Every structure is written in C-alpha cells, then in structure tokens.
Amino acid sequence: MSTTTPAKVTVITHPLVQHKLTLMRKKESSTNSFRRLLGELSTLMAYEITRDMPLQDLEIETPMEKMTGKVIDGKKQVLVSILRAGNGFLDGMLNVIPGARIGHIGLYRDPETLQPVEYYFKMPSEMQERDIIVVDPMLATGNSAVAAVERLKQLQPRSIKFVCLLAAPEGVATMQKMHPDVPIFTAAIDRELNDHGYIMPGLGDAGDRIFGTK
Incomplete structure (x- = not known):
C-alpha cells in the first residue's frame, strides 16, 4: 500500500450528501433526527x-437464458468502527x-494531551485477504485516525480507506503525513480546529449527538 505521493482526498459533493450534512449541523436537530440523517448520509457516501x-x-x-454477471465479494470488506461514534x-x-x-x-482522547489511548480491539480473522474501510464521523486532530490505521496495518490487510x-x-495533513497511502473520503473539510481540538464550524461532538449524551 505504499506510494510516493499522498493518496487522494475525496470530498463527496453530491447534493443529497451536502443537504443532509447541513441539516445535521443545525444545533436544534434532535438526537433521533441526527441519527437518522447520519444513517442516510453514510449510505449515500x-x-x-x-x-x-x-x-x-x-x-x-435469468428467466430467459444463462449468462455471466458481475458481483462483489462483500465478505472481503471489513468496516472498522472507531468507537464509539464510528x-x-x-x-x-x-x-x-x-x-x-x-x-x-x-x-479515547486524553483531554490534556489530545492523544489517543486504545482500550478495545476486535477484528475478523484472515485480515490479510480483506479490504478495510475505517469509519469515524470526525477527522479533527487526526491522532485517533493515525493510531487506528497504524494498528490495522499490523494485520497487513489488502487495502485501507x-x-x-x-x-x-x-x-x-496529519493523516497524509503519517499514512500517505490511505485515501480519505469526507463530506466536507471545515475551516479549522479550535483550542480544544473541535472542528469549526463543525457540528459539535458527534458521539454525544448520536447517542443523546450531551
């Protein structure tokens, strides 16, 4: 999975993705609404x-004759959630x-250092034969994403997104520096991080809004 230049960053600009993202950003969106919109948006993404x-x-x-069609092997795909918001x-x-x-x-992110601390890791078997899609609603400092991908690379999967x-x-920037071979897919790249490591303008704490623990 090595390459000499950073992998592509894809911003998914489909109108339905951007529409649902804007509704999710609204502070008055309920937990139920936020959760439903995230489900719809992740399907589109x-x-x-x-x-x-x-x-x-x-x-x-077919009802008419035999033919050769194309299919995917979904069992070769692994969705890896970075807990809990993933x-x-x-x-x-x-x-x-x-x-x-x-x-x-x-x-979890240490509130003082903003560095990730691992407390759980459980993967399917035979990861060398699989393609991984790592999911986490927010790529803020990038420290958690970097740590997660580093851990997954130890399993030598076929690919990671x-x-x-x-x-x-x-x-x-952090992800591309540490893992230039891993493509990034997102619905938006926001302006900046604030002093507490939150994305601005962002949408608040994704985990709190998904699970109603604000």
Missing part, C-alpha cells in the same frame, strides 16, 4: 467509497455492502 470495489464473474440463469456509520454502509464483516477499535463525515485541514 458508501456508493462513492465503493466505486472501485473489485468485481468477479458469476454464472446465473458505530453511527455502520447501518447506513451495511445497506450497500450487507456482507461486510465488522471490526471495532476503542480509542478512511471515511469521515467532517474533516479539519489539520487532521487531513
């Missing part, structure tokens, strides 16, 4: 993220690739 997914031939029989992405993406396996990485709802320029 999944179409773009999986655009280059490899296909294989399958012999089938779980908000899973249902929507499973609508597109229902055969995907699921992995979880538990990381990183998907987030919002990114800060600082987080993108």
Whole structure:
C-alpha cells in the first residue's frame, strides 16, 4: 500500500450528501433526527467509497437464458468502527455492502494531551485477504485516525480507506503525513480546529449527538 505521493482526498459533493450534512449541523436537530440523517448520509457516501470495489464473474440463469454477471465479494470488506461514534456509520454502509464483516477499535482522547489511548480491539480473522474501510464521523486532530490505521496495518490487510463525515485541514495533513497511502473520503473539510481540538464550524461532538449524551 505504499506510494510516493499522498493518496487522494475525496470530498463527496453530491447534493443529497451536502443537504443532509447541513441539516445535521443545525444545533436544534434532535438526537433521533441526527441519527437518522447520519444513517442516510453514510449510505449515500458508501456508493462513492465503493466505486472501485473489485468485481468477479458469476454464472446465473435469468428467466430467459444463462449468462455471466458481475458481483462483489462483500465478505472481503471489513468496516472498522472507531468507537464509539464510528458505530453511527455502520447501518447506513451495511445497506450497500450487507456482507461486510465488522471490526471495532476503542480509542479515547486524553483531554490534556489530545492523544489517543486504545482500550478495545476486535477484528475478523484472515485480515490479510480483506479490504478495510475505517469509519469515524470526525477527522479533527487526526491522532485517533493515525493510531487506528497504524494498528490495522499490523494485520497487513489488502487495502485501507478512511471515511469521515467532517474533516479539519489539520487532521487531513496529519493523516497524509503519517499514512500517505490511505485515501480519505469526507463530506466536507471545515475551516479549522479550535483550542480544544473541535472542528469549526463543525457540528459539535458527534458521539454525544448520536447517542443523546450531551
């Protein structure tokens, strides 16, 4: 997965993605509304993220005759959620690739250093044969994303992609510096981080808004 130049950053600008993102940003959006919109938006994003997914031939029989069609092998895909907010992405993406396996990485951000601390790690078997899509709503400082990808690379998967709802320029720069071979997919790159490491203008704490723990 090595390359001499940073992998592409894709901002998914589809009108439906941008519309739903704007509704999610509104501070008056309820937990139920925020959760529903994230599910819809992650489904839409999944179409773009999986655009280059490899296909294989399958012999089938239509009502008219036999033919060879194209299918994906969803079991080769692993959706890896960075807990806890990454779980908000899973249902929507499973609508597109229902055969995907699921992995979880538990990381929390130390409030003083802003550095990630791992507390949970559980992945499917035979990761060397699989393509990983890492999901986390926010790419802020980039420290958690970098730590998660570093941990996953130890399993030597075929490929890794990183998907987030919002990114800060600082987080993108950190990821591209530390993991230049990992493409990033996001719905928006916002202006900056504030002094507490939150994305501005952002949408607040994604985990709190998904789970109603504000």
